[in-house]
Amino acid sequence: MGKKHFLCHVSDIEPNSMKEFKVNDEVILVVNQNNKLRAVSGICTHRSFHLARGILRENSIVCTLHLSEFDLDTGKPNNPPATAPLKVYNLIIDGNDVYITL
Numbered sequence: 001m002g003k004k005h006f007l008c009h010v011s012d013i014e015p016n017s018m019k020e021f022k023v024n025d026e027v028i029l030v031v032n033q034n035n036k037l038r039a040v041s042g043i044c045t046h047r048s049f050h051l052a053r054g055i056l057r058e059n060s061i062v063c064t065l066h067l068s069e070f071d072l073d074t075g076k077p078n079n080p081p082a083t084a085p086l087k088v089y090n091l092i093i094d095g096n097d098v099y100i101t102l
């Protein structure tokens with residue numbers, strides 16, 4: 001298991017919104033959908049667009065630059081032009097504190 005880093009408070013991320021964080025050199029996108037928090041890499045694997053500027057869908061995020069859509073559970077692209085998956089991170093929720101393991 002990787003090292004645990006404090007990210008934010010649960011209340012920092014409104015339901016059905018997302019927020020970008022930088023830990024060490026990794027850009028991380030934390031998504032709150034229906035009060036469930038998930039984290040994936042925040043940079044599109046196609047041309048490095050910041051997905052915090054993308055569109056949140058039911059269970060995916062759409063990169064607004066060339067419209068690749070990534071599954072938030074697996075990180076895999078559902079459509080081209082992206083072919084490589086986003087990294088999926090493990091979050092630890094402890095009360096109102098959100099930690100990530102890297």
Ligand code: FES
Nearest residue numbers: 044046047063066
């Ligand atoms: S940069 Fe995201 S699809 Fe091209």
